[in-house]
Amino acid sequence: MRNPFHTDTLEPDQPFCNRARELRELAGHARNGMNVVLFAPRRYGKTSLVTRVQHQIRAEGICVIYAQFMRLVSVEDMVHRLAKAIITGLHEHESLLDKGKRWLAHFPSLQVNLSIDSATGSISIGVQLVRANIPPLEALEEVLEEVGAFLEKEDFLVCIALDEFQDIVDIKEPRVEAMLREHIQRHKASYIFLGSRRRVLLDIFTNKGRPFYQSATMMELAPLPEGECVDFVVQQFRRAGKQCSQDAALAIVRKIECYPYYLQALAYRAFEQCQDNCTVEDMATAYESLLANERYGYQAIIQGISTGQLKLLRGIAKEATAQITASAFLQAHGLSLGGVQAARKHLANQDIIEQDEQGEWRLVDPVFREWLVRTF
Structure with a gap:
């Protein structure tokens, strides 16, 4: 007999626990052209939820586009991922081998190659820039402008999901955030910004000094009932x-x-x-x-952090507490005040630790916490 449980991203036809309210809300925002920030710890089902929402609204005639921004390494990387996601989404809405091919004229900066597998009939899509040596920021602006012009001319709704959106900060190009905001605010589309590094993602949308400040509805995935x-x-x-x-x-x-x-x-x-x-x-x-x-x-995870960060992690795993800078906690776990403050910032930004409603620091992942306690 087949095991009914799944540990990867759930397809729309696979068993899904709850989230009925969130499904309704996200679908409603997409229909209304609203932008949403969807945040939760990693492996909390955000991508599965959005996949299900986009599958549902696609059946209503809404064009859906999904781009994965996890571990972006450069502006060029972002341009390529975004461009391919757009062309793929349009092809799924209406085949580029049929009437949908007219859309390619709206994207003169992109060269699109379609290939058909003779055995399976599946279509592979390749996308590259027409101007190979164009500066990355100029290429990004061209693609965003073309998306905006396309959306103005077409009369169907579009929902664009940008997964792990907070990873745009890792490419260390401060102009990207402002450029994205400048164009997205004019796009006739609904955007869903997903992220699991919650502190980093939320700072993008709640920090008054940043371009995306208060530009989207905030939506947190709570633990399942x-x-x-x-x-x-x-x-x-x-x-x-x-x-x-x-x-x-x-x-x-x-x-x-x-x-x-x-x-x-x-x-x-x-x-x-x-x-x-x-x-x-x-x-x-x-x-x-x-x-x-x-x-x-x-x-x-522990191989990728410093000794001080590991000490703090072990301490919090053993005793969730709000007093991680108290002398008793520092002495018990061989920590210094400065070391705790630096380690806390890094671990929180990586969404490894968090403060609960009572102000106590704890590990986000309960099974990781158990493993740490047993291992150390």
Whole structure:
């Protein structure tokens, strides 16, 4: 029998837990031409949610465009990703091999190459700049101007999603942000700006000194409701031909603190572990398997931070507290005041730690926290 749980980006036809309200809101904003900032920790289901929303509104005749900005390395990289996303989105709205080919005239700066796989019939799209040696910022402005002119001439709605948008700051070109804002504010389209480095993303839109200040509706993905998580796990087991007790499902949900990625990942392993009926013991075994599997990613995180940052991370993992600059905490974990302040800023900007509503610092990822405590 096929496992009903998935740990990658969920396709529109795959099981999706809750988010009915968020789906309605995002679809409504897209129909109304509103811009939205969608933020949440990494692996919280943002991309899956937007994929589902865009699939829904595409069926209504809205053209959808999706660009991934994760780990941008240069302005040239951004131009290429954005240009390809635009052409791909237009092709999906109306084939560039058919009537849609008329749109290419609106993008004179781009050379588009289409190739058809004779075996599968699938179409590959290649996009490059007509002027190969054009300065990157000039190329970006040309593409943005062409998008704006295109949107003015066409009468259908367009929804453009820019995933991990905050990574524009990593290319170290301050003029990019102002240029994007200048053009996006004139575009007849709805933009969804997604991001998981929340402090960096929110500063782009809430800092009065930055171009995108108060230019979009803010929307945070909250943890999934516990009861709906339990129901989701029980129902998915049942639909796949197995049983999962309420107690076992609740144990899964509470162990991962309603974290969307881990809900799927732990339930996936519990489904594989059990025979016909998932028990609390099956869940416990599955959790150990999950920890073993995830350790490679956790090791990569700690290898990429300084000794002082690791000390602070270990301290917060052991004791969530608001007093991380208190002398007792510093002494217990071998830290200095200056070291804590620098480490806190870096770890928070990377969305590894956060302050909760009570002001206590904690790890964002509950399974990473467990691994840290056990490892150190």
